[in-house]
Amino acid sequence: MSPHHLDRQTAERVSVGLIRLMKLLQAMRQHAPRIHPAVDASAYPILFNLAAEPRRVSVLAECVHSDVSTVSRQVSTLEAHGLVDKVSDPDDGRVQVVRLSDEGQALVADIQQQRTEWFRELMADWTPEEASDFAGHLERFGADLERQRTKTTLPTRSILSTRSTEN
DSSP states (O other), X not given: OOOOOOOHHHHHHHHHHHHHHHHHHHHHHHHSOOSXXXXXXXXXXXXXXXXXXXXXXXXHHHHTTOOHHHHHHXXXXXXXXXXXXXXXXXXXXXXXXXXXOHHHHHHHHHHHHHHHHHHHHHTTTSOHHHHHHHHHHHHHHHHHHHHHHTTOOOOOOOHHHHHHHHO
């Protein structure tokens, strides 16, 4: 596939739209009812990653794009509430992996079901084709973003420093 250059106006629309979307989702997340009284939504990425397979805390931190100390604290909280267990790594008995407990698996299923129903309600006015196209575009965008994550750094110059050099 040949590369296409995105025009500046469209790139800006995407940028502004994504920032708006992230802010809206963040605001909604803060006011969303908790499915489990002791689990904050910030721990959901950990739970969903563990649903795929048990992982070492260091690998889990990498998967959720967070530092090991933060993930370790979250895992301790989840363990205290019986949602995860630490077990010996089958490949290296000297280390432990974290896995979902039965209660943790049930919680992930509940969260996924509620998310699915929320999106079905949110997009009720969309045609099946529109929703499917949107899902495909999101999947592609996510894959592109993941591929670029380690290769690209965002510009660090501030607007003020740019303006002061222009004068």
